[in-house]
Amino acid sequence: MLLADLARTSQEVAATSARSRKTALLAELLGRLRGATESTEAPVVVTYLAGRLPQGRIGVGWTSFAQPVQPAGRPTLTVRQVDAALTAIAAVRGPGAQAERRARLTELLAAATAPEQEFLIRLIGGEVRQGALDAVAVDALAAAGGAEPAQVRRAVMLGGTLGAVAEALLGHGPDALAEFRLTVGRPVLPMLAHTAKSVEEALDRLGPCVVDEKLDGIRIQVHRDGPEVHVHTRTLEEITDRLPEVVAAARALPARQLVLDGEVIALDADGRALPFQQTAGRVGSRLDVPGATESLPLTPVFFDLLAVDGRELLDLPTAERHAELARLVPEPLRVRRLPVPDPADPAARRAAAAFTAEALARGQEGVVVKALDAGYTAGRRGASWLKVKPVHTLDLVVLAAEWGHGRRSGRLSNLHLGARQPDGSFAMLGKTFKGLTDALLGWQTERLDELAVERPAWGVRVRPELVVEIAFDGVQRSTRYPAGVTLRFARVLRYREDKPATAADTVETVRAFLPAEISD
Template sequence: MLLSEVVGTVDVVAGTRSRLAKTEALAGLLSRLAPDEIVPAVGFLTASPRQGRIGVGWRSLSALDTRHADVPSLTVLDVDAALDELAAAGGAGSVAARRGALEALASRATTREWDFVARVILGELRTGALEGVLLDAIAQASGQGAAAVRRAAMLAGDLGATARIALAEPAGALDAVGLEVGRPVLPMLASTAATVAAAIATAGEAAGSSAREAGVSRSSVEYKLDGARIQVHRDGDSVRVYTRNLADITARVPEIVEIVRGLPAERLILDGETLSLDEDGGPRLFQDTMARFGSETAPQFVLRPWFFDVLHADGRDLIDEPLCARQAVLEAVAGPWRVPGIVTADAGAAERLSREALAAGHEGVVVKGIDSPYAAGRRGKSWIKVKPVLTYDLVVLAVEWGSGRRTGQLSNLHLGALDAAGEFGEPGGFVMVGKTFKGLTDELLRWQTDFFPTIQTHRSAYAVHVRPETVVEIAIDGVQRSTRYPGGVALRFARVKGYRPDKSPADADMIQTLRALLR
């Protein structure tokens, strides 16, 4: 398939707000792909090439001065092979090698195609072709059930691989996709509630019918740690550790590997968090944990795992079993390393645990429906996090130049929430919900001033507008109605808690979540 067909489809998808029209356009494209083109093409559509990071940034692309082709000739596999070459470049001479490969690719692409390829490389393709739309398109193109496609994607943790199975493999292959030790799955996510009582009530509403009929809807209430999400797979002596984005960080966390090797089970998939304790037994800053994740050098402090779920244990898949059953297995295989918590129907007991967690320096609690299955990749009502100060993950849209003491520095952040459904703009885009310069240390101000110009899209007289890819955790006291912002909501007393390099823009909180606080 010519790349120009992919580009044309992306233009159609970006030009409509209709989910049905997007799905039909994508399904038409997917149905025309050859089997070996499916995985690369899905990577292009999601701006997530199968090669991952290829060592090319905005500066490298903007420095090119190449004459583009007049007639489309590049195929999907041509571009995929060029990305392979870019990803393989390393060591001495790698800069020149990458530049040569980029120039060769740019010269074969038309201007329109090169704009598309550059945005794919930078991860900034904004078409509204979110995962949910693509999943629907895969189901339509393959003639298979949407539920089967979605479950396979969750368990495979790979949209491209799921599309290939659905479109190119025999009927029934999707149903055969299951948990596989060593292959990370999409993590289950938590919604947010303002109070423990509200979380208990919501989890109760989501409880199974048997629990509701009995008039008892107990919940598991666990510490909410300010750590980094980990998923750990063990197969005998082989242990692999993955982040929430499914990146393999095994080599960087040898202490976690050794702990899991010592557990009384040969095959495991564990879900949890990790952070380090200081000399007084309190949690270190989240930034310290992330620094460990990003470093290949000898650790300055030790990371400790806290596990709160188990998806597989010695041949038994647990993902569809209720949380109470999974917790019993977790206690047996990883009891000393479990997150502290209780199972209760008493909101008062849950509130006391929350105060205990806060006193220990943690963020709050997570309330979970005790009969809920593990819904990989979903953010529903079965898991609800409660923090005394509301925090949300938002995306930086622009940064204003400071004044006074901050003259010459990029200071005031423009913050956006994810609009997955396109209710207030482009599907998959971001809706501005406020600004803040509070909570920024001198170190962060220096970092912002150096970093954001490297991802700028354009400048105005007072601000640097940037690609929406930097996630920042913002603490707020609440929200208020606003006619200034298209989402109708503005943050109250927003302040920066910290940047979240472990999260992608797709992990940002949604505008609907913030609007719900108005009720």
Template structure:
């Protein structure tokens, strides 16, 4: 398969807002791919090569200035092989060898292919092939049930491997995926609830738990071997030795736990979220200790529990890690649930989670079986651009352009702006980060790659023609940046418009 075929499909997907049309275009391409091309083609269309980020910056590629090839000759396999050589290039003189390899690759590419590779290698490929669309396309191309593809993806965590299994091995290959100790699962997600009473009425018998202002973790233990992952499936084991040691003391041989971790002050109240996240980027531990609070058990001593109801998973959690379970009440009355919400807020946490006791663990999906109840309205939005400040903010990028995720896989849709809630320290930090992600600028505004997620507190939303999303945020202010989340974790435009008065 030629790279030009992938580039043409990417352009077609980017040009349409129809989820059905995106799915059909992607499925048609995947169905034509040779068995050894499926993984690379899926990765390219998903916006990241199989090798991940290769440390190749915008400036490096901009300096190449290689004339494009007149006709397309590059194959998907050849590009994948070249990127693998780039990934492994190291040692003395490797920087020049990498430049030479890039120049050779771009010299064999047409103008359209050069543009595609530029955006692929810099993380700016936003043609709209989001995970949900790709899952549907893989199912259509392989004629496998969508749910079978979705489950295999949940267990593998990798779309290219899922696509290869579906298209080469069919439904039986998809069914062969199992929970594997040491391989992270995509986390189950929650939807916002209008109120605690509404959540309980919808869910029926439920577990009501503290919603902590911490960072999501997934902990795997197999004997003495322990791995800890973030919500984006990044491994942080070396940075959290206290969690590793705790895992080894649990009364079991193997376990997979889902939970939160956070740093506490001397009074037992949560420290700022950024302090917890600072540990995840550290090369080794330092004095700030992290405390784990687990709320789910996905595997225990050889038994996979993903399909078991939450009630059974909580029983396993109590047997293995009761001392580290998140504060919770099982099937409380409305009065008991309200009291737990008050306790959570008084302790400095965000609110509570209500979870249906009969629900399985639906990894990677934001369904209604888990609902979060917080007194303040918040949204996780993507930063699209920022305007230069005035007065004491002169020299800093201040007013944020905020985007919601397109549920059909297109680029984020702008829904508002805010410059409120920014401390001097945050202004300096975001100015550095934005300039490192700059894609273009005009007289007042710097446009950035849509990858930084910021948590916004707001009074609500209102209909407005001012922004492409058709809504505007009311009294929005920055709460914090979310380095634990990527753009795919941001709230969708549908979730934003659901906050309009009368939309319930």
């Protein structure tokens, strides 16, 4: 298949807002890959259509696209050639690697037509915004392969990758989906949660439920088969060697086979969560694991059980899975949980609110409310899990903005955010391009252009006059920024032209959001 076919389809999909039309366009393209020979391209094609690279990160940043490359006059690049080229770029290591990757990328772009170049740049930069992410791609794959969408979704969650399921379905038909089942040792995509504005709203939407603490840790999935234990992250990366305490805890449980869902977290002597960045730093450390374990031990906390001793539990209701979990896992290693069998009971609602407040006081992110009658729908944001987290906001000042890429080309996108200092100047806290609609991108490009005082190649530096309201999940230490702090998951809510820059929040206000253990 030519890359031009994908680029054209991606453009057509982006141009329509109807999900049914998006699905039909993708299904038509995927339908060309039916058959044992053709389907070998399916893993790459369907992954591209979902907006990702099979290789993951390939070590190429946006600066690699700074110099335009003369496009080819006609399409000749095949999907296989592109995949091989990107694999080779990702494999470059050692001295001069950045220059070598850039040279190889330039060679690839020179072989692409202008529409293909645009598609490749957006794909590599994670900027494919066609509405054809996994959910639509799964429906299209089901239509192309003559299978039920629910069958494909289940196969993907158990098989781990959309590409593997695509090759099996398009190459061998719907019966091949039966090969994808829960296997101890092979990670499955974790179940995710939708958001509710409050615990009260979550109780009203779910009915009988439990309220779990939402831990401020790292999601883990633990597979045990006899003495063999494997630990995976939410993205299915294996991190077993970094977490010996998790391996030891899993081996101590009274079962031969287990698949557990939970988090790993750093706790203080009172059982209160330490700042997230300490947990993340420890999990990310590959050097001197014994020393790191001694200096900052981590605790696994489990909240679900997916399989035990040859029994698959995915389809059992929450209440039954939790009962099995409680039978096998000691209380210190289980998430704090409040059953709410009757959400209409005023006393139960008060208890849920109090439980949420206590979770926040213990340093956790919030709570997750889970319906008692729901199965475990891995890999999806099921409506039966609702997370409730406090949303913090700050009024900050825009200090600069970077030119966007892909569909944001020609518009100022990534904002540099600053807070007021005692002397009236502004300290940069970080960057964000989240939450920006097309309309807002257009408006801010014009407004920031008016405020520009410098125009480096990457964007503009502006007079610190424009106030923007930013939502964020927390504040953490950072040596990258002059105030020593940065925001977690910052996103734009709205511009506050009604506020002068002198009314923006101060660095002191921002630092007050630091967890007590590390604030001054």
